[in-house]
Amino acid sequence: MNVSMKIFSRFTFGMGLIVCLSLPGWSQINNSVYFMPGVPQANRVNPAHQPNCELYIGFPVLAPMRMELSSNSLSYKDIIYEHPFHDSLITFLHPEGDKQAFLNQLKPLNNIVADVRASLISVGFNTKAGFFTFDVTTRVDEALYFPEDLANLLLKGAGEGQTYQLDGIGANLSAFDELSLGWSYSILDNLQVGVRGKMLFGIGDISTMRSNLSITTSQEEWNIQSDMMVSASLPFAEVIYNEDGMIEDIVIDEEIESLKPFALPKYVFNFGNSGFAADVGINYRPIDQLLLSVSALDIGFISWKDEVHEATYEMAYDYVGLELDPLELSDDFSFGDYIDSTFSQMGDSLASFLEFTPGGTYSKRLNTKLYVGASYFVTPKINFGILSRTDFLREQISQQFTASANFTTGRFINLTLSYTYRNSYVKNLGAGFSFNVGPLNLYMISDNSLNALFWPQEARSVNLWFGMNLVFGYKQFQKVDGDRPLVY
Amino acid sequence: MKRHLFYSIIFLLVSGLMLNSCNKESFELNRLSDEIELQSSLVAPLIYGSMMVGDIVELVDSADSFYEFDDGLIYLAYMDTLVEIMADTMVEVPNKLVTEIYIDSDVNIPVWIDSSPGDTVPFYKSELFSFTLEGDDRVDSVLIKGGEIILDVMSSFKHTGVLTISSSQILDVDRDTFSTVVEISDLSGNFTDQQIFLSDGYSMQSTEIDDTSYIQLNFKLDLINSGNPIDPDDVCEILTSFENLDFYSVFGYIDSRDLIDESGSVDIPIFTDNPDLATLIFADPRINIYTASSVGIPFEITFDSVIATADDGSTEKLEFYEGHPFVIAAPDMENIGSTVDDEININKETSNFNELLAIAPSTLSYKVTGRTDPGSGDESHFLLDTSKFMLAMEFLLPLDFKSSGFALQETFDFEVGADGVDTTILKEARVSVTTLNELPIEMEIQVYLLDSNRTVIDSVFEGDAIILGASLVDDRGILTQAVEETTVTTFPVEKLGKLQEVFYMQFEARMITSELGGKFVKIYSDYSLDFKLSMYANFRINSRELN
Structure with a gap:
């Protein structure tokens, strides 16, 4: 294995490590939980929400276990489907696959987003001063971006006079621990506010800080414009540079590389990469039947300082062909030698634009989310809600809308059915339930569980929120004109 | 109500699972083809x-073989040096001159007879010695290179005296008239003496008398009467020798003579390698004759036969329409030491050169003769020891053509x-x-x-x-x-x-x-x-x- 392959494999390992830190479960906030009664961790979505109990204690790892994997453009059936003539499955890259159909599905900038969260500690309790929550969560936020033109370039090739805008290409992978303390308080009978402060401890990060890349192709000239910058914090690896300032090797912590147990704990709660964030929320009930709410999550940042490395690739490169002086060719210097030599020089030239800078710091904000919701209580046991969710990603703003019908039978069972419009896909039917048996609370919610059942090939996202708590001091829901809302 | 709701949910889930079973095969990845094809x-x-x-x-x-003119026009040329002769092979200058004179009993002139012992009586004598080349050549002056002037003096007079030898036509290196004195100090009548002068840098200017060049030497013998008689056999003998003479320059007239008789050939491989080039019509093909002469004598050059021969054996002889034989210019007296370069163009205007090209010649053979002084009337010639005459021929094809x-x-x-x-x-x-x-x-x-x-x-x-x-x-x-x-x-x-x-x-x-x-x-x-x-x-x- 040559050096570059070695570095690549170790880099891949590092990336994989960050991704794997998301285990034991893929999870992310889903929308259906916003209106879901009987779920203590619903206050994760709106800090103003006060669970309907005096005390809850989440089961480690399972309180909650959440997963989401989504793409803003592609579904399973865009990639894998039945062979038109034979009894087999094919990908869109198969000779009988429809590459154009694949391309038609793409947006100018496509993403694959996965969020991973596992709560080690999740505790909430009610006091006269309000409802307090304390959570310790390990999070991994992952987003891969690829522009439509990248797929065009790979699948159709470089066309005459075409400009391929590859702006936004890149990846953002962050793994960090979140230690949060939340507080919710009823200021008025019909107004609750909540806030959650978070201390963040970065485990590792790779962020595409700037991503401006375009390639114009023609028979006359290839023009490459690049202004790329990637920053990384890799506390679990030692990056070794050569005299030219290029990466010579990446040495992963041996214990990590050999996947020894107890290797990870020394990288958690890393004060070298610290940050702060806050969640805020408001519930307002202008009339008894109507509840309006707003919450903003993950307003904050992490300052990455530990084992930081920065790579920039800034250039404006015009390739007009290899300059050849045929008169220089000889028996001792053939055309093949010339091509080898020139490509080598060109490679060196292109590589010369790549600069690595060890050290330094950078800050990276979290992907902030804004929820705006309204629910109408037809009866104390039934309400209908609508919710707007806006995700402020690094390269994009993602918008979703959810409508839901929520039912409660009291303590024993709570149900929700939801419909979500997201990623230009209209068939997201979700459902959730929450059971309480004695102090044991168990819930499972998804925004698209039903369409995963009915149209699994079309699903562009999969999410599931599963949790298990011990709940004490459960309060019977009040009458609709009582003091407490049903779902908060 | 609860029960209805619960059953409704269960119904939906079960229905979904049943429907899902219809789609299950879409996820059977063991059926997935691994064939990938990209057409781009x-x-x-x-x-x-x-x-x-x-x-x-x-x-x-x-x-x-390719060159370019000052303006960048490319031409093809094949060159050969036909003649290269040095001055010393053109004219043979004698390397030794000897003259011998005697001052003898002629001194018994009345002045001597009337003199008393101790008196000094002068005797004078002049001698012309010829400085000739060959034929009708005439030497006006020579700047001597190397050699010696040797004076051998023998006196049998039983008197002492002083012998002065001089010549206004011989100048030493300081451009002073040559003059030397020999002291005759021996009364025994057996006096001998020898003086040697290195003659490098000396010059001699001759006088022409009846088409012959002479140098005059003057002798003056101041004889001091010792009281001894002068016997009839007494004599003062002076042998003057110019030995090992060479020259830096010779001025005079060099008569017409044949000096050049050369033959040879020039290879023209371009047509051998590319016979198809014979179809090219050149605008200005030439044979250039280059001369370089620092010899102060005009030359006349004659090309007796210039014949082009092709690979197939065909030949074509060069015919001159005008200007032949060629008179080669020489430096004049104002430009002694300089070289006069001359160029003679033999082209399609002055010859049938195009006919030679038409056979795609592979060689060009020639015979050239040359003689000096083709009758210019100028009899002021000169030769320097460095004088050289060079004659070269160039077969020249400027890349100015059509095809x-x-x-x-x-x-x-x-x-x-x-x-x-x-x-x-x-x-x-x-x-x-x-x-x-x-x-x-x-x-x-x-x-x-x-x-x-x-x-x-x-x-x-x-x-x-x-x-x-x-x-x-x-x-x-x-x-x-x-x-x-x-x-x-x-x-x-x-x-x-x-x-x-x-x-x-x-x-x-x-x-x-x-x-x-x-x-x-x-x-x-x-x-x-x-x-x-x-x-x-x-x-x-x-x-x-x-x-």
Whole structure:
């Protein structure tokens, strides 16, 4: 294995490590939980929400276990489907696959987003001063971006006079621990506010800080414009540079590389990469039947300082062909030698634009989310809600809308059915339930569980929120004109 | 109510699961084909460059036969030095002059007889000695190089005295008149003495008397009467010798004589290598005769026979229409020491030179004779020891020509390699060749692919050869506008597959000068041929066809 392959494999390992830190479960906030009664961790979505109990204690790892994997453009059936003539499955890259159909599905900038969260500690309790929550969560936020033109370039090739805008290409992978303390308080009978402060401890990060890349192709000239910058914090690896300032090797912590147990704990709660964030929320009930709410999550940042490395690739490169002086060719210097030599020089030239800078710091904000919701209580046991969710990603703003019908039978069972419009896909039917048996609370919610059942090939996202708590001091829901809302 | 709701939910879930069972096969990834195929195209510039005519000529000119004029016009020339003679082979200057005189009993003149002992009585004598060359040559002066002047004096007079020898025609290195004194101090009558003067830098200026050049030596003997008698046999003998003479310069008149009789031949390989070039019509082909003379004597050169011979044995003799024989200029007295260069052009106006070219000669044989002073009437000649006469001939073809068609062919080694082009991936390539041609020559190019036996297996360009248009020229044949051409050549997969068998490429170019060969065009060294190759390629990559 040559050096570059070695570095690549170790880099891949590092990336994989960050991704794997998301285990034991893929999870992310889903929308259906916003209106879901009987779920203590619903206050994760709106800090103003006060669970309907005096005390809850989440089961480690399972309180909650959440997963989401989504793409803003592609579904399973865009990639894998039945062979038109034979009894087999094919990908869109198969000779009988429809590459154009694949391309038609793409947006100018496509993403694959996965969020991973596992709560080690999740505790909430009610006091006269309000409802307090304390959570310790390990999070991994992952987003891969690829522009439509990248797929065009790979699948159709470089066309005459075409400009391929590859702006936004890149990846953002962050793994960090979140230690949060939340507080919710009823200021008025019909107004609750909540806030959650978070201390963040970065485990590792790779962020595409700037991503401006375009390639114009023609028979006359290839023009490459690049202004790329990637920053990384890799506390679990030692990056070794050569005299030219290029990466010579990446040495992963041996214990990590050999996947020894107890290797990870020394990288958690890393004060070298610290940050702060806050969640805020408001519930307002202008009339008894109507509840309006707003919450903003993950307003904050992490300052990455530990084992930081920065790579920039800034250039404006015009390739007009290899300059050849045929008169220089000889028996001792053939055309093949010339091509080898020139490509080598060109490679060196292109590589010369790549600069690595060890050290330094950078800050990276979290992907902030804004929820705006309204629910109408037809009866104390039934309400209908609508919710707007806006995700402020690094390269994009993602918008979703959810409508839901929520039912409660009291303590024993709570149900929700939801419909979500997201990623230009209209068939997201979700459902959730929450059971309480004695102090044991168990819930499972998804925004698209039903369409995963009915149209699994079309699903562009999969999410599931599963949790298990011990709940004490459960309060019977009040009458609709009582003091407490049903779902908060 | 609770029960209804609960059952409704269960119903929905069960229904979904049942429906899902219908889609289950879509997730049976063990049925997934691993075949992947990409069909894409690629446009890209490949190579570009520029070739200057001067650089091309320099590369192919292994025989060192191409040159360029000051204005950059390229010409082809084959040169030979016909004659190179030095001055010392033209005129034989005597290296030894001797004269002997005696002062004898003639001294018994009344003055001596009347003198008393102790009196000094002078006696005078002059001697002319001739300084002749050959024939009617005349020497006016000579600047001596090396040698000695040796004076041997013997006196049998029983008197002492002083002998003074001088000549106003001999100047020493300080340009003073030559004069020397010999003290005769011996009364015994056995006096002898010898004086030697290094004569390097001395000069002699002769006097012409009756077509003969003379140098006069003067002798004065101051004899001091010792009281002894003078016997009839008493004599003072003076032997004057100029030994080992050479000269820096000789001035005078060198009579007409035959000096040159040379023959030889000049090889002209260009036509041997490319017989088709005989179809070129050159605007100004020449045989240039170059002379360089620092000899102060005019020459006349005669080419007795200049014969062109082709490889097929045919011959053509050069006939001069005018100006022959050639009189070669010489430096005059105002330009002693300088070299006069002269050039004589034998061209199609002054000779039948075009007829020689028409047979595509491979050699040009010649016989040349030459003589001095072809009767110019000027009798003031000079020779320096460094004087030299050189005669060279140049067969010269300025690249100012026209042609309605000539062809060049060359074969190059060309191996793509044992693996050839991977036609499992590359299905078609279209190569676009764009040229910007400053050469006033239209080129019809075809490239053949040859196997190891040099058998043609295909041509690069389908059907007709590609044509690079000629540039535009003015009435003088000088470039006014380059011509850009773009040619697209398609290489289908079948042809790409043959590249594996190719060992050689045979390049053939049929060329026509601008305006269909109707106009003379000039080829300058700074003319260039810019080229740019770009590619449009279709690829099909199938995972199952890859090795």
